[in-house]
Amino acid sequence: MKEKSKDKNNPKLQYTIDATNKSLGRLASEIAVILQGKKNPHYEPRIQGEDGVIVKNVDKIKITGKKLKQKKYYRHTTQIGHLKERTLEQIWD
Template sequence: MTKTFLAKKEDLQRDWHVIDATDKVLGRMASRIAMILQGKTKPIYTPHVDTGDFVIVTNAKKIKLTGNKMNDKVYYTHSGYPGGFKEHPIKKWMEKHPDRIVNLAVKRMLPKTKLGSAMLKKLKVYAGPDHSHEAQQPKILEI
């Protein structure tokens, strides 16, 4: 009889990966990043343990959207107060905060639990090509 392997927090070895988002489709890239953050690409994946790696996304301002999403897609927020409903067209967010678009796409693909929040903290998104994580010696990951 074989025992089922369960990963423990103390035994984890986390890697750092760099993804260049230039000309990548947002949804396809975000789903791949979500898999890496959850640890589903590793053989030691355990559902109740955060086994994922760190991911650095550069050039977020150069992502692509398919179809006519650049003109049609809108994000909605509500402050909780009367009249607090706001619309944020993706075209304006691409100009001001392209890192938020990638972050939100990945966030919505992760579990909506405390574990999902911990996984999202391992995602670092930068609008330009530079990042401040050279000391971690990240590996370049092609998607």
């Protein structure tokens, strides 16, 4: 993971993460910590983090088990009977 500040006067950092052979859940947890601002020494729970994340090689993420076929994501269109269901495999295609 690399850190890069855009401007010396601006404390916002831009993190670059290589996702090659990293587990999807662990990578998501790592990104969430950065976006919440918990890597910043001036962290306060009531203030939103200002750091950004760029993820490279997303197509090389390691997805363990049968998640591609069994993991389902649901969304509703607010119409009666319009509950949409997609598997992780359909989303990644």
